[in-house]
Amino acid sequence: MKICRVLIVDDEITIRKGLTKLIEKNAPNWSVIGEARNGVEAIEQIRTLSPDLVMTDVRMPHMDGIEVSRHVHETFPGTRVVILTGYKDLEYAQAAIRYGVLDFLLKPCPEQELLKVLDKAGRLIMQDLQKREVHLLEQQLIEEHVVRSLMLRLPYDPNKLEDIHGKFARKELLMLKVTTYLPDTKSYRKSDLPLLQFALTNIVEELIGTFRLKGKLLPVIHDVYAVFLEAHPSIPEFAGSLGDALDQVLGIPNVIHPVGYIENVAQLPACYEAVASESSRTDALPDSTLELQTVNQNKVRAVQDEIMSKIMLGQSDLMKEYVADYTAGLKALPIEKAKLEALTLVLSLYVIIQKEFSQEQSILDIGEPLSALRLMNEPDDVLTWTSGQAELFYREFGSWLQHKNENIIAKAIRYIEDHYMESCSLTEVAGVVHLSHNYFSNLFKKEKGESFVNYVTSVRMDKAKILLSNTNMKIAEIAESVGYDDPNYFTTVFKQFVKHSPREYRKHSNNQ
Structure with missing residues (x-):
């Protein structure tokens, strides 16, 4: 299940923070990945962060929500947009319909309406993702079929050559030949062949990851495989480990041929024929299993x-x-x-x-x-x-979870102490400790007896009190030093926590 990412765009910080808090608390499948104060900032963040959804106000300085919708529609077609608007702006906001806006939310946004829109957006995003995955798999199968046909000197669509050249040429090539799937040392049966092939491909791909290589495996025929890899000094070690792993784990005898650098896909038929000409035992397997x-x-x-x-x-x-x-x-x-x-x-x-x-x-x-x-x-x-x-x-998972939770809050607190002057959001810190924001929020409150937001705010207020008492920094400078872009918002929060405004607190401290 995908965690959907949302960018919130509004020129009012209270709206941005309020929406962020609602989403982090009530929508575990969503993550707020950023905030923007206007359309210009939003476009830059969309380009950088690639959100799945943009929730944008209509009326903002520099670039309004309608223009943001148009830009997203034309430049980032994979991103959905929801418009935030007041009653008096609704008719104006509906002009964005022609740009494919998903829905409209009236401000202030009721919790249930917000969750309903997020649920709707999440379903559509998942549908889009599934369509893209199906399309990519179809493209992968077509490309593999063209490369396989090229190697075997069979007919193929020449219009696809340019596509496969970029993915299969200018690579280091290893050819893997299985001597037999039915060695005398094993009691394998012919009915086991699909399982054995599946296991073999899994071992190859796992080893590619273990050696931190970039590449792909292509079954050519039932006992010959091509491994295309980006150039890397560990390829010879990988080749040796691959042969050993297949022999030790599966007991399948094999030969690894390090072909070397392939400049052009036109070289592939000769590479295959040099390997295929070697003698091997016959283990009949239908070619239909290759794409499987x-x-x-x-x-x-x-x-x-x-x-x-x-x-x-x-x-x-x-x-x-x-x-x-x-x-x-x-x-x-x-x-x-x-x-x-x-x-x-x-x-x-x-x-x-x-x-x-x-x-x-x-x-x-x-x-x-x-x-x-x-x-x-x-x-x-x-x-x-x-x-x-x-x-x-489940037993392994339980042990891992218990061990992980023992140190997770301590790690989060250290991160807060080091980054309270930055955004230091729930989603950010949850990412640092590799948990969802919802799960981390509940765990933090359970361990510390207060919410994450309240804890971070307390840390910031304590730091602000120190600066107010011991420096001549301006209120705006102190606000920025403890993580607040808006000094007015900082003043409001400070007064809520300390029961005095920053100026009153400074004056009181200096008189003591």
Whole structure:
């Protein structure tokens, strides 16, 4: 689940702060990534931050909300806009409809109306995201098909050559050849081949990440793979580790061919033929599984993102519900499909444990789940095993969470002490400690006995009192020194907390 990002644009600081507080408190799937005082600032921040949604006032100095809507519509088509307006401005604001404005909110914004608009925007943003993901996957499959056809000297669409040249040429190329998927040392069956291929592609991609390389894996035929990598000095070590990992984890004999730098995709057929000419045992596998490998790897990443988003939002119950629903769905699938889906989920859980919960980074060992899965003949067995793996994951998650919470508030407080003079927002500090703003807010209040906003304000007021008592700085300078751009707003907050205005407090301190 995606965390949607919103930029708030209004020339009144109280409106900006009020909306930010409402969103951070009541909309866990949203993050306020910035504020702007006018349209000019908004356009610059949109360009820098790429928000999913802009909530903008209509009447502002320098550039109004209508002009902001027009600019977003023409320049940032992936960003949605909601107009904030008063009753007297409503007719004027409706001029923005021609720029695709999503909705209008009347100020002051009632909480329920705000949440309703955010829910509507969130659904549309997710729909757009899913459409883009489907389109990107389709493009990826088409490009891989063209490269595969080029390597095999099969017909392909020449109009696609320019697209693939930028992604597959001027790269370091490794060719991986599997000698056999059915070695005498293993009791693999031909029905295990899709699982073995899935496991192989996962090991390659995990190692690419472990070595911090940039690249992609392309299955050419069932026993030959091309690995395209950006130039990096660790590629020879990666190649050695890859061969060892496939042999140790899967027991699959293989040969790695470091082809070297590829200037042009026209070189690819010869690269493939040099590898394919080597003798190997025949393990028949339909070519239709090649594109399935790409789909499976994309699904592993999607499942990881879904689980981690719920963890980061502090929604452990929803995370467990997602895993339980995914597991329950295995029962209705044919056995081989159920195995692949179970492996997808369990690999996702393993990767999260390794990357997020573990202090040590190592090659993911998928030999154990693969060995267990391949011997199963009934969907019920797959379901039971998958549920057991999920329980192991929950235990690791519980230990990680307990350890993480012990130091998280201390880290947040240190950050506040060092950055109180900056924006130091709930969303910012939550990001520093890698939690959702909603979860962090609840945790902070539980541990400190007061809200995050109140704590930060108290720190700022204490610093301001020191400056008022011990320096001749102007009120505006002190306001800026403790994190307030607007000295009038600083004065209002100071009076609320201290029961005196800054001038009164200074005068009282000097008379003592």
